[in-house]
Amino acid sequence: MKVPKTRLSTAMSGSVRETEGRIRNLFVNHRRPALALVMAVGFAIGLCGSLVACRAQIGQEQRLDALYDAAAVSFDGEPQRQELARIQGQGTTLVAAHFYDDYPRCALVIGVENDRGQLIGPVFSATSSGGRPQVSTFQKDGADYLLYTVNGGQQGTTYGEGGLLAFDGTDFTWVWPVEGDLRQGDSQAWADYQTYWEDKMPLPCPGGVELFQQSEGFVPMTVSDKQWYFSQRIRFTQEETAVPDEIMDKLRRALEDRTRDQDNPWQASNTSAQWQIVQVTPGEETLCGQRYTLLASSVWSDADWLGMEVLKGEMNLILFVVTGTEEVVRQALSEADSRKETETLLLTTASGRELLVELELEPLDQEPDYLAVEQIRVYENRRLLQTIGAEDMWYTGHHGFDGLFVFHGTSLGEPELRDLNFDGSTDLGLLSNYHFPHNVSYGWFLWNEVESKFTFSTFLFSNLTLDAENRQVVEHIRGAVGRPEEAVYIWTEDGTLEQISYRQLDW
DSSP: OOOOOOTTOOOOOOOHHHHHHHHHHHHTTTHHHHHHHHHHHHHHHHHHHHHHHHHHHHHHHHHHHHHHHHHTOOOSSOOEEEEEEEEEOSSEEEEEEEEEOSSOEEEEEEEEEETTSOBOSOOEEEEEESOOEEEEEEEETTEEEEEEEEEEEETTEEEEEEEEEEEOSSOEEEEESSOBOTTSTTSHHHHHHHHHTTSEEEEEETTEEEEEEEOTTOOTTSSSSOSEEEEEEEEOSOOOOSSOHHHHHHHHHHHHHHHSSSSSTTOOSSOOSOEEEEEEEEEEEETTEEEEEEEEEESSOTTOEEEEEEEESSSEEEEEEEEEOHHHHHHHHHTGGGGOEEEEEEEEOTTOOEEEEEEEEEEETTEEEEEEEEEEEEEETTEEEEEEOGGGOOOOSSSOOSOOEEEOSSSBTBOEEEOTTSSSSOEEEEEOOSSOOSSOEEEEEEEETTTTEEEEEEEEESSOEEETTTTEEEEEEEOTTSOEEEEEEEEOTTSOEEEEEEEEOOO
16 A cells, blocks of 8 residues: 655655665764764653653642641641542542641541542541541442541540442542531531441441440440440442351450450550451361451551451350561461460270370460360371361250360360270260360260271260269269259160269259
8 A cells, every 4th residue: 555645754765775774874873973862862751751750749749738728627737648549530539638647636538629630629527536547449330439437536435437438420429327418517417427426436347347336334444344345347348258247246256355455556454446357367177166367457557466366166266366567467377377286195996906196286365274176186006097177076065065175284174085985995085165164064086996986976074984884974963053963874776875864962
């Protein structure tokens, strides 16, 4: 195809020789003039780039200045500033910024600017002392949303507020916890918003917020009811989570109980709702429940973090808690397996086989004499015969069961090695109560010679009497009013334990 000539066209020959000559004239025969030209062009490009960068920087500063001036918030001196979020609309941009000083006082300011960087319409601002605002953005059903929380505290009390904004590309409005525009101070939406947060406080969580309800019996700086109780979780995104809300609720309550008087950002007594959960990761299923790793950050400062390992089974068993910087906490959580230890037991079967039973244990937080049994491994001549895990046992419902434990320090709590079913083989009993009630339960694993493995059988109260002559198992029980009672069992032909009598004994 022949390209038509224009006033900007250059006559070029298709000759390879002529083309080579032109290139040599540019880059060989006139090296210095070409080098000077390249340097001049490069300098001009660099200057233009610097001007563009300078203008962009000035634009951001002007944007933050405009938000600060429009909010009419006051600080002692010039506050520090940080842009938290930006959502691009139709010729407009929704901008959220954080202003703060060393007191520390802070303000969250949200506004909309046009394509010239000028604010259009009023801005929204929320202030607090001691805390910091948090924002997140997401899209849902084609619409843009911004979720914010602002927390603060003073003199032993905490407070907070939050909201969900919908941005239609030109302006924003509230869709939670009220509907309407809060920027009008005399509006019903503003009054409803203030009423809503009078006795509630939000903490951000993945996909939404956790709501806390204020208790009526709280008195600052005294021994009393705690200020905030976890109420509910509200999710605004529909993304699937690795942990069900039911489990998340229980982990939140475990975190609140554990950090009420220690390991909280204030290092104070009777505190609540000071850690926002950033991530919860499910781990292995153990004989004491499923392992969960919890990572949280302080609502006051991004310098304070907390990590917690929990076994969630019949109850929440906290394995350990660590606080510090994010790096320190993440490193400690990655080394959680180093806390595990093993204990070995030697058992003999009716046929003379010698077995080594290895208990995989982990000490519990604050009570290291209690060790959770997470897994059981059985060896013969150094060969692994069996691994006993959560799927190999079940709760019968008639005796106490909090998990499986070893408790050092007293004979009650140590593993029991007895021939429970009178077949000549040693069986294994493990403590199944966390803390000792009047009747302490043990879970029993019986050796099966035919299958060469231990099989979970039942739960029984400790201090059993074994009547080998009558092949009976006798439980000694403390009754409701302290009166001694006795339950007698026999083994049936199919290997199950059947109760044949139950009676109250004389005082």
